[in-house]
Structure formats: structure tokens, C-alpha cells
Amino acid sequence: MANFLAVAEARNGELRKVAHEAVTAAKALAGGGDVHAIVFGAPGIAAKAAALGECGASKVFVVEHDAFAMHNPEAASATIAAQVKAGGYRGVILSASAHGKDLAPRVAAKLGVGMAADVTAARMDGDAIVASHPVNTGKVVSTITLSANPAVVSVRPGAFTPAPTGGSATVEALASAADPAASRVKTTGLTQGNTAKLDLGEAPIIVTGGRGLKAAENFKLVEDLADAFGNAAVGATRAVTDDGWRPHSDQIGQTGRLVSPDLYIAVGVSGAIQHLAGMRTSKTIVAINKDKEAPIFKVADYGIVGDAFEVVPKLTEAVKAARANR
Amino acid sequence: MKIAVCIKRVPDMDVKFKIAASGTAVDETGLKFDMSDFDGYAAEAALQINEKLGGGEITAICLGPDTVGETLRKALSMGIDKAVQLKCDAVPFDGYAIAQALAAELKGGNYDLILFGRMSIDSSNQSVGPMVAELLGLPCVTAASRLDVSAKTSGTAQRELEGASETVSFPLPAVVSIDEGVARPRYPSLKGIMAAKKKPLEVKPAQLGAATVTVTRMELPPERNAGRIIGEGPDTVPELVRLLQTEAKVL
Ligand SMILES: Cc1cc2nc3c(=O)[nH]c(=O)nc-3n(C[C@H](O)[C@H](O)[C@H](O)COP(=O)(O)OP(=O)(O)OC[C@H]3O[C@@H](n4cnc5c(N)ncnc54)[C@H](O)[C@@H]3O)c2cc1C
Ligand SMILES: Nc1ncnc2c1ncn2[C@@H]1O[C@H](COP(=O)(O)O)[C@@H](O)[C@H]1O
Numbered sequence: 001m002a003n004f005l006a007v008a009e010a011r012n013g014e015l016r017k018v019a020h021e022a023v024t025a026a027k028a029l030a031g032g033g034d035v036h037a038i039v040f041g042a043p044g045i046a047a048k049a050a051a052l053g054e055c056g057a058s059k060v061f062v063v064e065h066d067a068f069a070m071h072n073p074e075a076a077s078a079t080i081a082a083q084v085k086a087g088g089y090r091g092v093i094l095s096a097s098a099h100g101k102d103l104a105p106r107v108a109a110k111l112g113v114g115m116a117a118d119v120t121a122a123r124m125d126g127d128a129i130v131a132s133h134p135v136n137t138g139k140v141v142s143t144i145t146l147s148a149n150p151a152v153v154s155v156r157p158g159a160f161t162p163a164p165t166g167g168s169a170t171v172e173a174l175a176s177a178a179d180p181a182a183s184r185v186k187t188t189g190l191t192q193g194n195t196a197k198l199d200l201g202e203a204p205i206i207v208t209g210g211r212g213l214k215a216a217e218n219f220k221l222v223e224d225l226a227d228a229f230g231n232a233a234v235g236a237t238r239a240v241t242d243d244g245w246r247p248h249s250d251q252i253g254q255t256g257r258l259v260s261p262d263l264y265i266a267v268g269v270s271g272a273i274q275h276l277a278g279m280r281t282s283k284t285i286v287a288i289n290k291d292k293e294a295p296i297f298k299v300a301d302y303g304i305v306g307d308a309f310e311v312v313p314k315l316t317e318a319v320k321a322a323r324a325n326r
Numbered sequence: 327m328k329i330a331v332c333i334k335r336v337p338d339m340d341v342k343f344k345i346a347a348s349g350t351a352v353d354e355t356g357l358k359f360d361m362s363d364f365d366g367y368a369a370e371a372a373l374q375i376n377e378k379l380g381g382g383e384i385t386a387i388c389l390g391p392d393t394v395g396e397t398l399r400k401a402l403s404m405g406i407d408k409a410v411q412l413k414c415d416a417v418p419f420d421g422y423a424i425a426q427a428l429a430a431e432l433k434g435g436n437y438d439l440i441l442f443g444r445m446s447i448d449s450s451n452q453s454v455g456p457m458v459a460e461l462l463g464l465p466c467v468t469a470a471s472r473l474d475v476s477a478k479t480s481g482t483a484q485r486e487l488e489g490a491s492e493t494v495s496f497p498l499p500a501v502v503s504i505d506e507g508v509a510r511p512r513y514p515s516l517k518g519i520m521a522a523k524k525k526p527l528e529v530k531p532a533q534l535g536a537a538t539v540t541v542t543r544m545e546l547p548p549e550r551n552a553g554r555i556i557g558e559g560p561d562t563v564p565e566l567v568r569l570l571q572t573e574a575k576v577l
Pocket of ligand 2 (some may be wrong): 332362395
């Protein structure tokens with residue numbers, strides 16, 4: 001039994017789903033111990049903080065400052081490290097989100113310890129933390145043992161499903177350990193993509209378009225299919241992001257996002273090894289490709305050999321009909 | 327500008343890995359090795375910055391056993407000026423142990439810019455760059471997908487988030503880790519390969535930190551079922567929908 005601190009990520013004044021996941025992972029490691037959370041934001045974020053009690057935090061430290069309206073890694077990492085020391089926690093859990101991956105190694109170095117990154121499972125084993133961490137583009141899974149105390153762990157988005165504990169949290173203001181307005185690295189702007197759309201890391205279904213779609217405007221085809229599901233996000237291959245049809249942040253693969261949705265539909269995607277590296281752990285894979293020799297069919301649970309421009313509109317209609325009849 | 331680029335030698339991922347008899351590492355027999363993807367982008371970014379600004383000097387640093395000499399030569403043949411091998415028998419998994427050795431070498435090097443890859447493609451830790459920055463007390467930007475350093479005093483970068491991107495500004499000297507999108511690495515030219523043979527490659531002992539993170543087991547993930555083509559053309563759609571509902575239960 002030990003106490004853990006969870007870093008709860010907020011963006012644009014709202015807690016993100018990964019905030020609840022970090023608390024959930026911390027709760028799992030803490031056993032009967034306490035989980036406290038820490039959240040950074042512009043004044044007003046405190047009003048949102050108590051929600052972290054629902055998945056197991058008993059106390060939430062809120063660090064409010066205008067200079068935390070956007071990511072402020074220097075001041076945030078200094079404050080997290082100071083709070084870990086002051087609170088005597090066994091470890092600190094962050095999400096392996098873009099911001100979490102940026103913060104975790106800074107915090108670890110400030111504490112003078114190694115860290116476990118992007119873990120998909122974690123447990124206490126006596127005095128050590130034992131975690132699973134996919135390596136070599138997901139082709140190998142390593143079990144890592146962390147003897148450092150305090151421990152720093154980042155957890156893969158989606159790997160720890162927030163479970164309601166029925167608990168509640170007290171909220172306590174905390175001052176930043178470093179002047180947040182004096183950080184050398186300054187975030188000067190945040191451009192939100194299409195907020196109406198689900199994020200790739202959070203969507204249970206992903207529809208990915210490849211070069212087989214021929215032009216940027218034909219992505220309407222996969223967007224319509226995603227809309228028909230209602231809970232799907234749209235991804236892309238590197239061929240597509242290279243051509244500027246979709247932003248780089250939509251790229252799935254070895255050098256893009258690693259995703260693991262319940263359903264992955266690849267449309268006009270050849271299935272290059274670097275693409276498979278980012279999606280091969282998806283639960284169910286569907287491929288639609290006009291070339292029956294395309295390597296994507298080797299990993300597809302259900303493959304349809306055919307022209308995307310004929311198959312996808314029909315599939316969109318069929319999905320709409322299936323959902324209407326539910 | 328005086329730039330350092332930290333590069334790691336990693337196996338080519340285009341294979342089916344085997345686990346070594348130890349059970350804690352992959353079997354390296356028959357594997358091909360190369361510079362980690364993102365480190366190639368970092369090397370290219372360094373070259374382009376100095377080509378734009380004129381002059382300067384770029385040093386590539388790689389920690390590992392003597393086999394890393396080949397990877398450093400490749401960096402030199404791309405146009406990097408000099409190379410340093412931080413020699414050790416094996417590269418530890420613990421990024422902090424590596425970071426301490428790199429920081430010891432980089433300290434006092436008077437670099438304007440120290441570049442890393444966003445992550446090494448084998449360990450996937452994404453930790454060494456920012457850890458080195460902390461150890462050196464330097465400002466740090468991670469996972470830059472765009473980088474603009476047009477003066478010796480400051481720079482700007484763009485970072486990709488989940489469904490968003492952010493812009494950052496930072497003063498130099500600084501540590502930046504490079505994501506895809508900044509620059510696609512050039513292929514070494516024949517002239518570059520010849521020139522690389524005469525460039526300095528210094529070998530020093532690595533001052534590794536003590537490791538607190540160790541790999542205690544490695545295994546292959548469960549195999550996926552072999553792929554299955556259920557039919558041809560749009561007429562297969564009803565069957566697909568049926569399977570998604572009854573078998574996969576995702577609809
Ligand atoms: C170091 C490195 C890193 C990389 N990282 C990534 C990465 O992170 N992510 C990534 O995706 N790639 C990555 N790549 C690129 C990868 O190797 C492939 O080039 C890329 O994935 C191909 O994209 P694609 O499948 O869209 O295009 P293509 O390979 O061109 O495939 C298009 C497919 O569409 C099919 N098609 C054509 N017309 C139709 C139609 N009308 N209907 C149905 N199907 C049709 C074709 O049969 C073909 O199979 C990387 C490469 C390198 C070297
Ligand atoms: N053995 C090494 N030698 C030199 N640089 C390294 C080494 N290991 C990691 N790095 C650098 O640190 C980055 C991040 O690595 P990692 O934290 O392992 O994902 C890599 O892209 C390299 O730039």
C-alpha cells in the first residue's frame with residue numbers, strides 16, 4: 001500500500017479523458033493507498049477538478065495561473081517534482097499523451113530517477129513496479145522492473161479505462177514551484193483541429209484513408225463512414241500526410257500515432273510495415289483495397305477486394321441502417 | 327552554429343523478431359542495424375540549419391559498443407563534421423542512465439543547439455532528450471514537427487498534440503527533439519561517403535549512470551489470426567456488416 005500522485009491533463013479549461021486514466025492507473029498501483037491528483041490551468045480550472053474524485057482521487061491540487069492556460073512544461077515539471085517530494089509519494093503517474101510524454105522525463109530527471117514510459121499495464125511487485133511496455137514498434141513486448149523510488153510512469157492512452165469508484169475529492173490550491181510567467185520555453189499558440197471530431201487516441205473506431213483515395217477531397221468518403229458509426233475518428237497514412245491531404249497529426253504508423261481501437265477500417269491502404277506498426281494491435285481490422293495482393297489483407301480479419309469508391313458508400317449506408325435498427 | 331546531434335543505432339524493424347535465450351533481449355543474429363528514424367530527421371535538420379546560416383560545425387554522438395562506428399560513419403557521410411562514440415559494452419534500457427553519459431559529454435561543449443530524435447524506434451521511451459536538457463539546465467522543446475532557428479539567439483517550433491498543434495518559442499542554447507515533418511534525411515552521396523572516411527571519430531568511455539529501470543522479460547505479442555478475404559466488390563458489404571455485428575460485435 002502506497003500513495004501515488006496522478007498528473008491530470010487539461011486543455012482549453014477542460015480535463016481530458018487521459019486525466020481520468022492517469023488517476024485510474026494510480027489507483028490500481030496504490031492498492032489501498034491514497035491517490036492525489038495535480039492539475040494545471042488558467043484560473044477557473046479548480047471548478048472542474050473535483051470530478052477526478054469519481055475515479056479514485058481523494059485530493060486534487062490545483063495550480064492556477066494565466067501562464068498555465070497553455071502547456072508550460074518548465075513550471076509544471078518543477079511543481080510536479082516538488083509536490084512528489086513534499087508529499088512523499090511512492091510514484092507519479094502521467095498519461096503518455098503528447099503533453100505527458102513531454103513532462104514525464106523532465107520530472108524523472110528532476111527527481112534523479114529513471115522512468116517507465118508508455119506502459120500498457122502496471123502492478124506493484126513487492127517494492128518494485130512491474131510494467132508492460134511495447135518496444136520495437138510494437139513487435140516485441142517488454143516487461144520492465146522499476147526499482148526507483150519515487151517512480152515515474154507514463155501510461156498509454158486507452159490502456160487504463162476509467163472506472164467509477166463513487167469517491168469524491170477535496171480540492172486544494174497549490175502555488176507553482178517556479179514562476180510560470182518566467183519559463184524560457186513559451187507556448188505561444190494552440191491550434192485546435194476539428195474539435196467536433198473524435199481524437200484518434202480516444203475513438204473506439206478508426207477509419208483510415210490511404211493513397212488509394214486518390215485526392216484530398218475524396219476523404220469525404222471515409223469521413224462519411226466515420227460519421228455513420230458516430231464514434232469513429234479518421235486517420236491517414238504517411239503517403240497521404242506527405243501529400244498534404246491530411247495533417248501530420250492524423251498519421252498512423254511507426255513515425256506517427258500508435259493506435260489500438262476496437263475496430264480499424266483501412267481504405268485504399270497498402271499495409272506497409274511502417275503503417276502496420278501503428279495499428280496492428282487493433283482488435284478487429286477491416287481492409288478495403290482493390291489489389292487482392294495488398295499486404296494489408298495479411299492482418300485484416302475481414303478483407304473486401306474492391307474499389308473504395310463503390311464499396312465505401314455502400315458500407316456507409318449499411319452502417320447507418322444497422323445503427324438505426326439497434 | 328555549433329550543433330550536436332545524438333543518434334542511436336537500432337535494428338531494422340522490417341523483420342519478425344526472435345527472443346534471445348536470456349529471455350530479456352531480442353536475438354540479434356541476422357538483424358540489420360541503422361540510425362533510428364527520428365535521429366535521421368534530427369541529423370538532416372542540423373545540416374539544413376547550418377546550410378541556411380552558413381558555417382558552423384555539427385557533431386554526432388552515439389553511445390554504444392564498437393558496432394555504432396558504422397552508424398556514426400553514416401552520419402559523417404551525410405555531411406556531419408565530426409563524431410564521438412561513447413563506448414560501453416551494451417546500451418542500457420534506462421534512459422536516465424544514457425542521459426547522464428550524454429550530458430557528461432555535451433557539458434562544456436558550448437553547443438548552440440543539441441538535437442535528439444523524438445524517440446528511439448527500439449526502446450520507444452521518448453525520454454533521453456528532455457532528461458539531458460534537465461541535467462544541463464537547458465530549455466527544451468520535445469517532438470518538434472517544425473523547427474525554425476534563423477538566429478543564434480532563439481527559435482520557434484511546432485508540436486503536434488492529439489487533435490491539435492501548438493507553437494512554442496525558446497531561447498538558445500537549447501535542446502530540441504525532432505519529430506517527423508521537420509526534414510527527410512538525405513542519402514549519403516558517393517563523395518560524402520569518401521569524405522567521411524577522413525573525418526574524425528573520437529572514442530571515449532561512456533560515463534553511464536546507475537540503471538533503476540531494467541528489462542526483466544521480453545516476449546512476442548500474441549499472433550494475429552491470419553488475414554481473411556471475405557469477398558469481392560460492393561456486394562460483400564452485407565456479409566461484412568453481419569460479421570461486424572455477430573462475430574466482432576463492434577456494430
Ligand atoms: C522511415 C519510414 C517511416 C514511415 N512511417 C510511416 C508511418 O508512420 N505511417 C505510414 O502510414 N507510413 C509510413 N511510412 C511509409 C510507408 O512505407 C508507405 O509508403 C505508406 O504507408 C503507404 O501509404 P498508402 O498505403 O496510403 O499508399 P500506397 O502504398 O500507395 O497504397 C495505396 C493502396 O491503395 C490501393 N488502391 C488504389 N486505388 C484504390 C481504389 N480505387 N480502391 C481501393 N484501393 C485502392 C492500392 O492497391 C494500394 O494498395 C514510412 C516509411 C519510412 C521509410
Ligand atoms: N545510445 C544512444 N546514443 C546516442 N543517442 C541516444 C541513445 N539513446 C537514445 N538517444 C537519443 O535520445 C533520443 C530519444 O531516445 P529514447 O528516450 O530512447 O526514446 C533518440 O532519438 C536519440 O536522439
